[in-house]
Amino acid sequence: xxxxVTGAAGFVGHATTHxxxxxxxxxxxxxxxxxxxxxxxxxxRAATLTARAGFDMVTMDLADADALAALVRDRGFDAVVHLxxxxxxxxxxxxxxAYERSNLLGHLAVLEACRHAPGLxxxxxxxxxxxxxxxPMGGAGFRETEASETPVSLYxxxxxxxxxxxxxxxxxxxxxxxxxxxxxxxxxxxxxxxxLFGFTRKILAGEPIEVFxxxxxxxxxxxxxxxxxxxxxxLDRPPADGGHDVLNIGNTNPVGLMDMIMxxxxxxxxxxxxxMLPMQPGDVTATFADTARLTAKTGxxxxxxxxxxxxxxxxxxxxxxxx
Numbered sequence: 491x492x493x494x495v496t497g498a499a500g501f502v503g504h505a506t507t508h509x510x511x512x513x514x515x516x517x518x519x520x521x522x523x524x525x526x527x528x529x530x531x532x533x534x535r536a537a538t539l540t541a542r543a544g545f546d547m548v549t550m551d552l553a554d555a556d557a558l559a560a561l562v563r564d565r566g567f568d569a570v571v572h573l574x575x576x577x578x579x580x581x582x583x584x585x586x587x588a589y590e591r592s593n594l595l596g597h598l599a600v601l602e603a604c605r606h607a608p609g610l611x612x613x614x615x616x617x618x619x620x621x622x623x624x625x626p627m628g629g630a631g632f633r634e635t636e637a638s639e640t641p642v643s644l645y646x647x648x649x650x651x652x653x654x655x656x657x658x659x660x661x662x663x664x665x666x667x668x669x670x671x672x673x674x675x676x677x678x679x680x681x682x683x684x685x686l687f688g689f690t691r692k693i694l695a696g697e698p699i700e701v702f703x704x705x706x707x708x709x710x711x712x713x714x715x716x717x718x719x720x721x722x723x724x725l726d727r728p729p730a731d732g733g734h735d736v737l738n739i740g741n742t743n744p745v746g747l748m749d750m751i752m753x754x755x756x757x758x759x760x761x762x763x764x765x766m767l768p769m770q771p772g773d774v775t776a777t778f779a780d781t782a783r784l785t786a787k788t789g790x791x792x793x794x795x796x797x798x799x800x801x802x803x804x805x806x807x808x809x810x811x812x813x
Contacts, residue, residue, distance in 0.1 A: 491611075493725075494567045496520045496552060496600065497574030498539065499532040501681050502616065502672070502717060506571060507539055509718045516544045518565055520558075520574065522551045526581065526588075527682045534810075535679055552596030555603070562603040569725060572600045572615040575649075578683055579620060579772045582644040593648035601659045610665065612728035614721060617653055617669040617736065619710070620646035624774040631710075631780030634671070634736055643772030657734045664732025668724045673740030673779045677714030677799055678806030685747075686711075686803060689754055689762065694813050698763040705748040705766060708776040710740040713794035713802075723788030740779025741792045753797045757804040 493510055497503035498519025507517050519539060523529050539545050550557055552574050562570070576582075576592035597615070604613050622632045623640040641647045656667045676686045689699045720739040729735050755761050769775075784790045794802075807813070 491568040492516045492518075492566065494518050494520065494562065494565070494570045496570070496572045498547065499523060499536040500573060501679060502675060502714070502721070503571075503573040504535040504539065504679055505714050505718050506573065506721050507545065509722055511539075511542050511544050514544075518546045518548060518561070518567070520548045520550050520552070520561070522574075523549060526576065526578065531682065552599055553591045555595075555599035558599045559603045559606060562607045567607065567610060569610065569612045569614070570600065570604055571721065571725060572597070572613060575616060577645070577681065579643045579645045580770055581683070583771050586644050589644050589648045593645075594651060597652045597655060601655060601665070604665050605659065605663045612725060613656075613665055613667045614725050615652065615656065615667065615669050617671045618646060618649040619671050619673040619738070619740065619777045619779065620774065621650040621653070621671060622774075622777070625776055625778075631742060631778045632738065633780045634738060634783060642774060645772070653736055660732055660734035666728035666732050667734045668729065669734070669736040670721065670724065670739045671736065671779075672717065673710040673712050673738065673777050675712050675714055675717050677803055680714070680803065686750070686754065686800065687807075689751065690758065690804065690807050693754070693758055693760050693762045698765050699751070700765050700767050701747065701751070702767050702773060703747065703769045703775070705746075706775075707747045707773070708744040708778070709747070709750070710742065710744045710777045710779045711750065711796050711799070712739070712741040712779075712792065713799040716741065716792040716794055720784055720788065720790045723790055724784070727787055737784045737787070738779040738781050739784055739790070740777070740781055741796075742779055742781055743795070744776055744778045745796050750796065750800075753800050754804070757801045
């Protein structure tokens with residue numbers, strides 16, 4: 491297939507593109523290489539892709555609707571994997587308009603481009619577990635049938651808006667779409683704004699780490715390879731008759747923040763100095779994916795548990811940053 495991957499220089503986009511190339515697809519990657527975090531990491535990811543046959547990199551702002559529409563029209567894509575977005579819950583508190591442009595206008599531009607693309611088989615896009623709002627720890631995993639109308643950050647609100655926009659376009663124009671609610675993705679080539687990455691940098695530098703929520707939080711940490719398994723599995727199975735599915739994709743095994751830190755300390759061979767702080771605005775207490783629907787559709791079964799995934803991340807981090 492000929493596939494467009496937006497956010498191809500991002501964490502999930504980079505890994506997904508490699509998997510698609512591995513299986514013989516041709517991929518055009520799109521990214522704007524913004525400076526939300528170090529662009530050098532994004533360019534390093536992109537360099538691993540541009541070295542491969544079957545890949546073409548395009549630098550473009552998603553919100554440039556005319557340019558995006560021309561790209562989709564001219565290339566004749568079979569499918570679009572839309573992973574480009576402004577990430578970060580806490581950043582959305584201080585920089586709200588970055589989310590309006592990238593996540594709202596950008597998603598609309600993708601929908602409009604796909605609407606006018608004859609022969610498009612499937613649009614897969616990234617949503618987020620944050621749409622569920624704040625839930626207490628314990629109990630059953632979050633199910634797609636549960637209410638998701640009380641997000642507690644602007645980032646989460648834009649992701650829920652993306653789902654509603656996609657549902658509308660599927661209804662009006664019969665564009666087959668699947669939204670994936672990602673649960674705390676981590677692993678090699680990860681994002682520096684995520685806790686595991688930041689903790690690793692500070693511990694190796696001998697700096698204290700800030701532990702929000704006084705450590706009483708839990709996350710359904712999901713290893714990048716498992717995420718890509720789900721993305722590609724869904725891509726090959728579009729909803730029938732131009733339908734729209736929204737599915738959880740996670741590890742189904744939430745781990746407490748303090749337990750994660752202990753695993754990281756073991757992998758690094760160092761103990762962290764911890765500064766305990768209250769919850770930050772926009773944060774949620776816990777995430778926990780029920781992935782029964784994704785498993786039924788694709789056979790999805792996460793394979794990498796957190797301790798092993800952290801060890802793999804630490805090996806990559808030490809090699810990449812030579813520390």
